[in-house]
Amino acid sequence: ACSGTTREDGESDRDAGAGASSTATADPNAPLAEDLAVAFLPKQVNNPYFTVADEGGHAAVEEFGGEYKEVGPSEASASSQVSYLNTLAQQHTDVIVTSANDPNAVCGALNSARSAGARVVTFDSDASPECRDLFVNQATAEDIARTQIELIAEEIGGSGQIAILSATPNATNQNAWIELMQQELEKPEYAGIELVTVAYGNDEDEKSFQETQGLLSSYPDLAGIISPTTVGLAAAARYLSGSEYGGRVALTGLGTPDQMREFVHDGTVAQFALWDPADLGYLAAYAGAALASGQITGAEGETFTAGELGEYTIGADGEIVLGPPTIFTADNIDDYAF
Amino acid sequence: MAGSAIAPPLLHLRDVTKSFGPVAAVRGVSLPLYPGEAHALVGENGAGKSTLVKMLAGVHRPDAGHVELDGRPVALADPAAARAAGIAVIHQEPTLFPDLTVAENIFMGRQPTGRLGRIDRAAMEGAAARLFARLGVALDPGRQARGLSIADQQLTEIAKALSVDARVFVMDEPTAALSGIEAERLFSVTRGLCERGAAVLFISHRFEEVFALCRRVTVLRDGRLVSTGLVADVTVDTVVRRMVGREVSALYPREPGAGAARGEVVLDVRGLGRRGVFEDISFTVRAGEIVALAGLVGAGRSEVVRAVFGVDRHDAGEVRVRGRRLPPGSPAAAVAAGLALVPEDRRRQGLVMELSVQRNAALTRLRHLARLGLLSARRERRFAAEWAGRLRVRHGGLGDPVGTLSGGNQQKLVLAKWLATGPRVLIVDEPTRGIDVGSKAEVHRIISRLAAEGLAVLMVSSELPEVLGMADRVLVMREGRITAELPRAEATEESVMFAATGQREVRA
Amino acid sequence: MTAADAHSSPASPDARAAQNASPSPAPPASGAPPAGGRAPGPSGGRRGAARLGAARETGVLLALLLLVAGTTLANSRFLSAQSVKDILLGAAVMVVLAAGQTLVVVTRNIDLSVGSVLGLAAFATGKLFVAQPGAPLPLALLVGLALGAACGLLNGALIAAARVPALVITLGTLYVFRGLDHSWASGEQINAADMPHGFLDFGTATVLGVPVLALIAAAVLLAVGVFLGSYRTGRELYAIGSEPTAARLSGIRVGRRVFLAFVISGALAGLAGVLHAARFGTVDATVGTGMELQVVAAVVVGGVAIFGGSGTAYGAALGALLLTTIGSALTVLRVDPFWQQAVDGGLILAAICLDRVLALRGTRRARAKEAPHGA
Amino acid sequence: MAHDTLYASRPRRARRARRAAGPGPLRPLLRWDGAVGLALLLVALGAALLVDGFATAGNVRFLLLDAVAVALVALPMTLVVVTGEIDLSVASALGLCSAVMGRLWVAGLPLELIVVLAVALGAVLGAVNGLFVTAFALPSLAVTIGTLAAYRGLAFVVLGDDAVADFPFEWTDAVAGTLPGGAVPWAMLLTALLAVAFGVLLHGTPFGRGLYAMGNNAEAAAFAGIRVARAKFWLFVASGATSGLAGVFWTLRYASARADNGQGLELSVVAAVLLGGVSIFGGRGTLPGVFFGVLLLATLRNALQLADVPADTLDIVTGSLLIASVVVPNAIARARARPATGRAAPAGEPTAPPRQERPEREDTEDAPA
Numbered sequence A: 001a002c003s004g005t006t007r008e009d010g011e012s013d014r015d016a017g018a019g020a021s022s023t024a025t026a027d028p029n030a031p032l033a034e035d036l037a038v039a040f041l042p043k044q045v046n047n048p049y050f051t052v053a054d055e056g057g058h059a060a061v062e063e064f065g066g067e068y069k070e071v072g073p074s075e076a077s078a079s080s081q082v083s084y085l086n087t088l089a090q091q092h093t094d095v096i097v098t099s100a101n102d103p104n105a106v107c108g109a110l111n112s113a114r115s116a117g118a119r120v121v122t123f124d125s126d127a128s129p130e131c132r133d134l135f136v137n138q139a140t141a142e143d144i145a146r147t148q149i150e151l152i153a154e155e156i157g158g159s160g161q162i163a164i165l166s167a168t169p170n171a172t173n174q175n176a177w178i179e180l181m182q183q184e185l186e187k188p189e190y191a192g193i194e195l196v197t198v199a200y201g202n203d204e205d206e207k208s209f210q211e212t213q214g215l216l217s218s219y220p221d222l223a224g225i226i227s228p229t230t231v232g233l234a235a236a237a238r239y240l241s242g243s244e245y246g247g248r249v250a251l252t253g254l255g256t257p258d259q260m261r262e263f264v265h266d267g268t269v270a271q272f273a274l275w276d277p278a279d280l281g282y283l284a285a286y287a288g289a290a291l292a293s294g295q296i297t298g299a300e301g302e303t304f305t306a307g308e309l310g311e312y313t314i315g316a317d318g319e320i321v322l323g324p325p326t327i328f329t330a331d332n333i334d335d336y337a338f
Numbered sequence B: 001m002a003g004s005a006i007a008p009p010l011l012h013l014r015d016v017t018k019s020f021g022p023v024a025a026v027r028g029v030s031l032p033l034y035p036g037e038a039h040a041l042v043g044e045n046g047a048g049k050s051t052l053v054k055m056l057a058g059v060h061r062p063d064a065g066h067v068e069l070d071g072r073p074v075a076l077a078d079p080a081a082a083r084a085a086g087i088a089v090i091h092q093e094p095t096l097f098p099d100l101t102v103a104e105n106i107f108m109g110r111q112p113t114g115r116l117g118r119i120d121r122a123a124m125e126g127a128a129a130r131l132f133a134r135l136g137v138a139l140d141p142g143r144q145a146r147g148l149s150i151a152d153q154q155l156t157e158i159a160k161a162l163s164v165d166a167r168v169f170v171m172d173e174p175t176a177a178l179s180g181i182e183a184e185r186l187f188s189v190t191r192g193l194c195e196r197g198a199a200v201l202f203i204s205h206r207f208e209e210v211f212a213l214c215r216r217v218t219v220l221r222d223g224r225l226v227s228t229g230l231v232a233d234v235t236v237d238t239v240v241r242r243m244v245g246r247e248v249s250a251l252y253p254r255e256p257g258a259g260a261a262r263g264e265v266v267l268d269v270r271g272l273g274r275r276g277v278f279e280d281i282s283f284t285v286r287a288g289e290i291v292a293l294a295g296l297v298g299a300g301r302s303e304v305v306r307a308v309f310g311v312d313r314h315d316a317g318e319v320r321v322r323g324r325r326l327p328p329g330s331p332a333a334a335v336a337a338g339l340a341l342v343p344e345d346r347r348r349q350g351l352v353m354e355l356s357v358q359r360n361a362a363l364t365r366l367r368h369l370a371r372l373g374l375l376s377a378r379r380e381r382r383f384a385a386e387w388a389g390r391l392r393v394r395h396g397g398l399g400d401p402v403g404t405l406s407g408g409n410q411q412k413l414v415l416a417k418w419l420a421t422g423p424r425v426l427i428v429d430e431p432t433r434g435i436d437v438g439s440k441a442e443v444h445r446i447i448s449r450l451a452a453e454g455l456a457v458l459m460v461s462s463e464l465p466e467v468l469g470m471a472d473r474v475l476v477m478r479e480g481r482i483t484a485e486l487p488r489a490e491a492t493e494e495s496v497m498f499a500a501t502g503q504r505e506v507r508a
Numbered sequence C: 001m002t003a004a005d006a007h008s009s010p011a012s013p014d015a016r017a018a019q020n021a022s023p024s025p026a027p028p029a030s031g032a033p034p035a036g037g038r039a040p041g042p043s044g045g046r047r048g049a050a051r052l053g054a055a056r057e058t059g060v061l062l063a064l065l066l067l068v069a070g071t072t073l074a075n076s077r078f079l080s081a082q083s084v085k086d087i088l089l090g091a092a093v094m095v096v097l098a099a100g101q102t103l104v105v106v107t108r109n110i111d112l113s114v115g116s117v118l119g120l121a122a123f124a125t126g127k128l129f130v131a132q133p134g135a136p137l138p139l140a141l142l143v144g145l146a147l148g149a150a151c152g153l154l155n156g157a158l159i160a161a162a163r164v165p166a167l168v169i170t171l172g173t174l175y176v177f178r179g180l181d182h183s184w185a186s187g188e189q190i191n192a193a194d195m196p197h198g199f200l201d202f203g204t205a206t207v208l209g210v211p212v213l214a215l216i217a218a219a220v221l222l223a224v225g226v227f228l229g230s231y232r233t234g235r236e237l238y239a240i241g242s243e244p245t246a247a248r249l250s251g252i253r254v255g256r257r258v259f260l261a262f263v264i265s266g267a268l269a270g271l272a273g274v275l276h277a278a279r280f281g282t283v284d285a286t287v288g289t290g291m292e293l294q295v296v297a298a299v300v301v302g303g304v305a306i307f308g309g310s311g312t313a314y315g316a317a318l319g320a321l322l323l324t325t326i327g328s329a330l331t332v333l334r335v336d337p338f339w340q341q342a343v344d345g346g347l348i349l350a351a352i353c354l355d356r357v358l359a360l361r362g363t364r365r366a367r368a369k370e371a372p373h374g375a
Numbered sequence D: 001m002a003h004d005t006l007y008a009s010r011p012r013r014a015r016r017a018r019r020a021a022g023p024g025p026l027r028p029l030l031r032w033d034g035a036v037g038l039a040l041l042l043v044a045l046g047a048a049l050l051v052d053g054f055a056t057a058g059n060v061r062f063l064l065l066d067a068v069a070v071a072l073v074a075l076p077m078t079l080v081v082v083t084g085e086i087d088l089s090v091a092s093a094l095g096l097c098s099a100v101m102g103r104l105w106v107a108g109l110p111l112e113l114i115v116v117l118a119v120a121l122g123a124v125l126g127a128v129n130g131l132f133v134t135a136f137a138l139p140s141l142a143v144t145i146g147t148l149a150a151y152r153g154l155a156f157v158v159l160g161d162d163a164v165a166d167f168p169f170e171w172t173d174a175v176a177g178t179l180p181g182g183a184v185p186w187a188m189l190l191t192a193l194l195a196v197a198f199g200v201l202l203h204g205t206p207f208g209r210g211l212y213a214m215g216n217n218a219e220a221a222a223f224a225g226i227r228v229a230r231a232k233f234w235l236f237v238a239s240g241a242t243s244g245l246a247g248v249f250w251t252l253r254y255a256s257a258r259a260d261n262g263q264g265l266e267l268s269v270v271a272a273v274l275l276g277g278v279s280i281f282g283g284r285g286t287l288p289g290v291f292f293g294v295l296l297l298a299t300l301r302n303a304l305q306l307a308d309v310p311a312d313t314l315d316i317v318t319g320s321l322l323i324a325s326v327v328v329p330n331a332i333a334r335a336r337a338r339p340a341t342g343r344a345a346p347a348g349e350p351t352a353p354p355r356q357e358r359p360e361r362e363d364t365e366d367a368p369a
């Protein structure tokens, strides 16, 4: 799960009414149920990333003949998500696929929905494990962290100062990755690389601009920046391409090909990574359908088939990993559109 | 005055009628204004004078009847239209822009412009300064209008009207806040306007002004025209009788020595000072005594009483009420100690215009009207009705916003609200500003009676006859200091004016 | 600032309220009554008023200079050409918005929908380039202006025709415009690759080292400043904000003027949207979210009285510059990110307090000078 | 007092005047609160008939739980806005109290004590606002925009990116618990009781009367001996304390103490207060109106969500409702005024006081061409 969100993750008191399924047995050969009502509840609707992911989910639901809908708040807040979860519970939704704004705050509502018969799959950003059935992880945090360190090391020639431009200081994913990146940097092959600071652009263009600028003036010898967030990476790229630093400071991180195409072509960014969000949604939808159809219960080691993506195995804590991130460069970027 | 009765009227109101809901403010009034003469409009408070003015100003549209200019009907749809038709209006209540300079207030929308249509500030301030020179006042055109005293506001309004190149001047109680000197200057300017062929409609509750300035006088009662004719044909008494519909008892009903039964010192002001405004103000007021604070406009009288009451802070000195020192800057403490202040600016300081008559009346007595901390609407209503009745406040209903009352009736309501507190010291600042003769006599009688009953009264007034007629003792202020203290016997127009101006030869 | 302020205002809360109450709740500085401009010296009050007016902007300017000086001491690169250019670029959008907001605020109104209008215009710009990759730059600017003006038109029409408080209407249209933006975009994002190079270069181009965006903002500011300061219509806006009743009585077409202010504010928000798109190269439906409060903060910090009637566009622009610079300075000083927002809020408070103290000082000195007998 | 002559009563006049007064102070109450209450009733009825799953105990419970925080904060906000001020820092104060609550829980304090401390902290935060607004005479809009940033920032300073989530089950469960029947949460009942208390304070006491007076004309209120600054100061304290309480509720309801709790709530509160008929310029509005306004917004949102209306449409509906809430009554008032020709002009113009940009009382002249 995502680390570091609770002071004392402690024994949870709150899975009381939930998870009747955990005692049931899986029937790997059960057919996918017809007419499943599948609802996608992203952190925030109309967020381009989730729009792509949910469209992937939509495609999956069409494939197995379910009923798809996307609901969610227009601002990324846990309380509005709770309100939507309650609504979904009232509507007797079969499968809820969600990305949690706050792993704990949505817990009660998720469990209520599960008591009302819904199966809950989280994707992108997990809720506390005891209040969901499965978590579809885009890539393991270790993979993500390692990939980005590898990319930046290659860019700056293995030594020099680097900085991280993250989203908000309390973004769960980002913090988990940053922690792992710091561990990764302790490896001997990266001895020449010094992580000087972590800046937070709050996933706002303006703030990310300002932070990038601040990094560059505070650390004149900065060789590279990692921005493990799409908004931050695009903003930093745009800033670099329009300033005197363009081409002198390396930049990589997580971004979408559409956003980065311009900057890869103009040489500001040589390479960056991401998974295909559509695949993520697609996999989450199939995982939910498999749960609802009784193919799986969420226990470690169970397997199911996610349409054209093939077979997946459930890992520890009910986690499914989409796969290693894709690396985009000038050579392959034009093959992708999302 | 060059007007001749044969000339056709410049402006003619024909059978105009205006009601506000159930209140018929003006009913079928016809009024001709002839070029070259001043026409007085008199009537009790609430008779409909200001409503008539507002129809000329384009603020209200008549429900029936119309206005003719040069014999042709004109539609005065809004204030801009009225101005375009050559009508300049001084409203009863000054309405200035507090954030703008005095000069800008005067020329708003008509500022002189220079290159590229940009405003020429120097020219504008020069023009304003010339206007003030004509009125004989030293008001700085470049200062902000915020903080101008009521009199200065009124003077600015006058300057604004004069700055318009108008043929008809409508003046709604322009002198209410002015002392004799400024009023006299206004009259000479007005006579000049008449000589140039302008028509003037002049409203005042002071008959000496009406008789000194106007050629014709029209009397309104309850929105109806009672009489109209030449001033030469009437006397003050006939006009008053027509206005009020009955005989009015004497003004200033205070016999010499009425306050003989003076009690202990109730209000004791020692060395009071506020930097830049007034300094070293010391006086006492005894129970049963009426002390007047006289002086020219801007002498600082209002500032002193505001500081005594605690709405302004003073930098020096102290105020004691029956020996107990008042904490500075706390009107609430002053009220608790038995002080009441009827302020000079009723719109800003005296009343809350959006609230109803009832709520305004009860505002100072809320704690007494509450039982167990809760107010009862019934008690409040009874209380308000009682006090509105005592001061003969004319209003449509107790639930109506107080802004719908006529100016004089608003003033009476402010008095009512403070008398209701049963104060030990009553401070009144221009208590009869804008009040008609009948009510004025009533107010004077009330104040005298209260004094006779042991109340200590401190009265600020710019009306010298009122000061001389009412006061047991007159304190005169000039430029922020007390320059004379005159017992009733020594207080004359001469002596007061001398102390107020420092010059011997001034006529009030 | 606390001590100084407390010292300069010995009044009990009650008396203070009384002093400041007329005729509208006291905005910073304007609540202090300038002492009488009567007999003692006609020009005293005038000079006092002028000094007061100056003090308004001086306060903000002083705060700005202190901030820049302090930050530069800590990190000399804060004043490097690139850094100054960045600050100017960052402030450009805000200055345009602040100039528009000033027009509205001096009329005792407020436009909370600017953030949403900016977002809508930015997205429209993106859409325009997606549909017409060859569209010329002036066309984009025109589209932004026109779209913004249309939004302002709606605001203005509702406010002026229906005679209802602007805060309610624009809070409503804040939601409505944003909702429209979201429906239109439905999750789409327009990226740098979708926009022509000419447009993107426009976002970073400089003339003699000064960013073009900043020049545009300066031109807008100058136009608004001169309009407000020296034209009849501009002065009428102040009159309306100072005393709406009196404005109507003196024949000012209040409805039309307020309407005009909203249309201009909307148009400038639209323009700001285009500038925003040019600068960041990425737009989606969330652009400009929450910007309205920043703009209002900038305007208020810049000494524009929130209850109308006083303040200048230049002050508001200084306020915008100050707030942007605070953001940059905190970043450059590498203030702990968790502390940044707290410090930001504290600095806003400090700035308005400083403004207040300077204003009070000004009045006190003016009053002392006019004391009757040289007291 | 000895002035019996003047102070003797005149019953006949009094009675006549009373009759003339009509329903007086009740009139606005009937008009506006009634309208919002009616709208609430209609929306609820319509939703019950048309939207599946709306009229269930479970749904009503969620609806009311979602409304509690906004309702709580809206109560003192109503009073604050009636005096002509505004407090935009409420949501940040809520967040800071929530963050501190989490920090204290981690430190091992008993929850009873923490709740008290959180509310007390809220009061202190409110007092800071009050001090800036009254003693330093700064505009509350500016001050609370500043503290909006400052308090939220402090919340992050206190708790950083952590979330504290291990509050005891009894507490988190109790907060979401309901009265017998399962529809009405205890929390909402308490909020309603608090609303009654604030309502009586505003509408039935001298203190409340004074708030209207100062909202309309602070100078006249001060001249009448009302302690304007003191009243405002305590209202800001009340606003802060209630935000603290809302912070406690929020933390336990979502079992999560976080620095960003309640972000953006201030606009919802202001929207509800305005919808409830409170004039943003002060001096007008009623508490029942606001309470109904909060419930109306919550009900509408819930019903539309159940009906699968997308979020952007929801925003458009909320915004339009807000606009309609001021435009429609104004249009009706004007339409009603037109036949009786006389009503064309506003009350007392030009004698009306400066701040009179009110709906309903505006005149018709000078509309834009």
Ligand SMILES: Nc1ncnc2c1ncn2[C@@H]1O[C@H](COP(=O)(O)OP(=O)(O)OP(=O)(O)O)[C@@H](O)[C@H]1O
Residues within 6 Å of the ligand: B020, B023, B024, B025, B043, B044, B045, B046, B047, B048, B049, B050, B051, B052, B092, B394, B395, B396, B403, B404, B405, B406, B407, B408, B409, B434, B436, D345, D346, D347, D348, D349
């Ligand atoms: N806007 C209004 N709404 C309702 N009633 C009004 C309005 N304006 C005036 N009235 C009423 O019309 C009547 C005439 O008022 P008006 O102001 O014309 O009196 P006035 O003769 O000027 O009195 P005063 O000498 O006191 O100034 C009064 O009864 C007043 O209450």
Ligand SMILES: Nc1ncnc2c1ncn2[C@@H]1O[C@H](COP(=O)(O)OP(=O)(O)OP(=O)(O)O)[C@@H](O)[C@H]1O
Residues within 6 Å of the ligand: B146, B147, B148, B149, B150, B151, B152, B177, B277, B295, B296, B297, B298, B299, B300, B301, B302, B303, B304, B344, B462, C033, C034, C035, C036, C037, C038, C039
């Ligand atoms: N609130 C205020 N702020 C600043 N200056 C003021 C204020 N009120 C009055 N003044 C100025 O103080 C001086 C004294 O005014 P004050 O009102 O006390 O005079 P007054 O003797 O009562 O005369 P008036 O007949 O005009 O009321 C005047 O120059 C006036 O312009």
Ligand SMILES: [Mg+2]
Residues within 6 Å of the ligand: B049, B050, B051, B092, B172, B406, B407, B408
């Ligand atoms: Mg009148």
Ligand SMILES: [Mg+2]
Residues within 6 Å of the ligand: B149, B301, B302, B303, B344, B429, B460
């Ligand atoms: Mg006076």
